[in-house]
Structures are given as structure tokens and as C-alpha cells.
Amino acid sequence: MKPRKILFICPYPFDEAPSQRFRYEQYLNIIKNEAYAFRLAPFLNLKAWKILYKSGNSAKKIAWLIISFIKRFLLLFQLHSYEFIFIHREASPVGPPFFEWIVRFIWRKKIIYDFDDAIWLEDPGEKGSLKAVLKWKSKVRNICKWSYKVSCGNEYLAEFAKKYNDKVVVNPTTIDTTYHRALEKKDSEKTVIGWTGTHSTLQYLKLVLPVLDQLSTNYDFELLVISNQKPDFDVHYMRFIPWSKRSEIEDLNKIDIGIMPLSNDIWSQGKCGFKLLQYMAVKKPIVGSPVGVNEKLLTESRAGYSATNEKEWTQKLSDLIEDYNLRNQLGKKGREYVEKNYSVLSNKNIFLGLMK
Structure with missing residues (x-):
């Protein structure tokens, strides 16, 4: 019997972003033990991630964004064997939910949509800016509508998602308590x-x-x-x-x-x-x-x-x-x-x- 396959669509490289690490990456061994096969498909690779949020290097940033969009587009032709498409936050950082629409209505795959912030709102420091427009915040409600299930980090986020989907799960951000542990602290005057x-x-x-x-x-x-x-x-x-x-x-x-x-x-x-x-x-x-x-x-x-x-x-x-x-x-x-x-x-x- 072949294992059921899950494709994880995410913004950042493996083991680099807290939201990804604590929303699903720390469950990957559990998923494997439950006879699931999976693949990770970040929008940014490690090289792109390391320069994107630093000042300067505008030409390199644009080049990496173009490469990342091309890779995301090509991924659309590789979805046939996956039962679930787990999307953390979004498939791409800007633009409409083109990828998500194709997954739902062309490939007819089951989307599990996961988020742990009020990502449908404009960031407080970006209101009215071109960056806010490009992020296309309205896509969040559409992806909620198209999803098989929506995974939310708390009740507040779940209340938003329930306006658009009946299958909403409060899935809290969790801690691997075997990794996060108390160590003996050296005495300090301060x-x-x-x-x-x-x-x-x-x-x-x-x-x-x-x-x-x-x-x-x-x-x-x-x-x-x-x-x-x-x-x-x-x-x-x-x-x-x-x-x-x-x-x-x-x-x-x-x-x-x-x-x-x-x-x-x-x-x-x-x-x-x-x-x-x-x-x-x-x-x-x-x-x-x-x-x-x-x-x-x-x-x-x-x-x-x-x-x-x-x-x-x-x-x-x-x-x-x-x-x-x-x-x-x-x-x-x-x-x-x-x-x-x-x-x-x-x-x-x-x-x-x-x-x-």
C-alpha cells in the first residue's frame, strides 16, 4: 500500500522561520511515522531568504523573486500524486491566489490552509502603501473558502475563518518540550x-x-x-x-x-x-x-x-x-x-x- 502524500507549501526554507518550525515542521517525524510521505516546497530558497530582508542588493532580490515565482509556477505541473496540499500562510508573498485556485479547481486537491496571525489585515506599518496592495490581503478569505480544512492558531483567527468555511480547526502553535527544556543557569549578580x-x-x-x-x-x-x-x-x-x-x-x-x-x-x-x-x-x-x-x-x-x-x-x-x-x-x-x-x-x- 502506497503512503498518502502531502505537499507542504510555505514561504520560507526549512528550519528558518519560527511560524513554520512550530506550526508544522516539528510534526514531520510524527507524520512519517503515521505512514504519510511528504515534500516541502518553500517559495524562497536559503540563498534568497538570507538576502531578502537585508538592505541593499535590490537587483539580486528581484532576480530571486523572479526565480521563485517561476519555480512556484512549475510546481503546478507536479501535483498529481498528492492527496493533501498543506498551505502555510500563502503560496506566494504577493499577488492574487493564482496557485491556490489552480490547486482547488483544476487539480481538485484537498487544501489544508494554516495560519497563525491575522494575515487578512494590513500590517500596522504598511497601511496604504504599495507593499500592502501587492500583498493582496483579500486572498485569505478566498483560500479559506476553497480549503478542505482551515487550521488556525487561536479562536480569534478561527472566528474569521468560520465566516468562509465550516471545517475550521483551532490548532495551537505548540512547543517540542523534549527540545525546549530548562538548563542549569549560572549564577549572576544581575x-x-x-x-x-x-x-x-x-x-x-x-x-x-x-x-x-x-x-x-x-x-x-x-x-x-x-x-x-x-x-x-x-x-x-x-x-x-x-x-x-x-x-x-x-x-x-x-x-x-x-x-x-x-x-x-x-x-x-x-x-x-x-x-x-x-x-x-x-x-x-x-x-x-x-x-x-x-x-x-x-x-x-x-x-x-x-x-x-x-x-x-x-x-x-x-x-x-x-x-x-x-x-x-x-x-x-x-x-x-x-x-x-x-x-x-x-x-x-x-x-x-x-x-x-
Whole structure:
């Protein structure tokens, strides 16, 4: 008996983008063990990915985009043997859903459409720009309509998808708890407040800079920023570490308190709270804005505190800086919560159910 075949359509190369790693890549071994065969088809290859978000190299960027579109077009002639086409976010970063339409109405394949952000909305920093127009945000609702099933990272995203499709599954972003684990931390005189994320979310960290500035007058702490891009601000108490797959668990374990500030808007409502999950998985207490799924994670886990204004941020961070034992207690609760509710193992059946 031949294995059932799945084609994963995604924007970025394997093992490079957090959304892909934690939405489906960490399930690939499970899929293989369940007698599925699969192929990954990223829009960008590794060379294109490494230059696309850096300044300059305009000619190379255009050339790689053209090559990527050609490869995506040629892929349309290779779909005959696949039962499921799993599309993470979109088949191409700009333009109408031409690929998705062909898959659904010409090849008549079953599309599993997966997203973990409010991708039907314009990015806050791109409203009214040519870039926003080219992204063709209206295609999201069309792909939802054409899909066999829609996989959403939280209830807010699912409510949008349910307007266009009856088969919507809340499939949370999860953590591989055998990989994300607590390591013994070396003693340090300074408490480390940590933030991790990509360049696109660094804007949220700026929201708590006034709080951190104030705290720095009373406490000797360090702000550790782990990202693929250095922040465009500099403060005396900050240390930047470039994100690296090789050292990501070691780097997360350097943190004593994990933070996730957010603005309270419709875009942030779609966030899946992944930063909080990462901190909790390595037994770190959390402080976050109770926006979207963050509120659920903070309330249910009891692994830290919600903070909605500068006064609350100041008080909650002060409490954690001053109390080592409290940090340990909350960190343990967070780890237990992730293992039970947001681990790969606990979510395995939900993910595999997408292919049934």
C-alpha cells in the first residue's frame, strides 16, 4: 500500500522561520511515522531568504523573486500524486491566489490552509502603501473558502475563518518540550529580563522601554534581546544576541523573566502567544500584555502576571526581580502548563486530524 502524500507549501526554507518550525515542521517525524510521505516546497530558497530582508542588493532580490515565482509556477505541473496540499500562510508573498485556485479547481486537491496571525489585515506599518496592495490581503478569505480544512492558531483567527468555511480547526502553535527544556543557569549578580522574536515584532518591545528605564534607576538588571535583527534603539542595560538555531535553547535559559508586551489592536488579537510559551517551556516566569490569546495563557498557567499599563509593568517586574523563589515557583507552573496543553505530544491528534 502506497503512503498518502502531502505537499507542504510555505514561504520560507526549512528550519528558518519560527511560524513554520512550530506550526508544522516539528510534526514531520510524527507524520512519517503515521505512514504519510511528504515534500516541502518553500517559495524562497536559503540563498534568497538570507538576502531578502537585508538592505541593499535590490537587483539580486528581484532576480530571486523572479526565480521563485517561476519555480512556484512549475510546481503546478507536479501535483498529481498528492492527496493533501498543506498551505502555510500563502503560496506566494504577493499577488492574487493564482496557485491556490489552480490547486482547488483544476487539480481538485484537498487544501489544508494554516495560519497563525491575522494575515487578512494590513500590517500596522504598511497601511496604504504599495507593499500592502501587492500583498493582496483579500486572498485569505478566498483560500479559506476553497480549503478542505482551515487550521488556525487561536479562536480569534478561527472566528474569521468560520465566516468562509465550516471545517475550521483551532490548532495551537505548540512547543517540542523534549527540545525546549530548562538548563542549569549560572549564577549572576544581575537579573536578566528577556525578550525573543523576529524583527517584525521588535516594535512591541519599545512599548515597555519607559518602564525599563525607570526600573534601571533602582535595580541592576540586564535586558537580553534575542532576535534575527539588532534593535534600532540602544539602552545601557541592553544586550543583543543574534538568534541562532544552534544556541537558541542555551540563550533562552539565560533569561530570568520573560516578557511579551503587545499593543491592544485587532492585529495583536491574532497573535498566538508563542513568546510566552517559549519562556514557560524553559521554566521562566512571564509578564505580558493580556491581549488576544496572551490573556488565556497568563490566566490559565498562573506562571506570571498580566500588565496593562506602565504602573502594572513596573510593579510586576519589580516583584519578580526582587524574589528569586517566586521566579522559580512560577517557572515550574509554566513548564507543567505547556507540557499539558501546548506540547507537540498533547496536540498530536489535533494536528493529524487535519488529514482525516
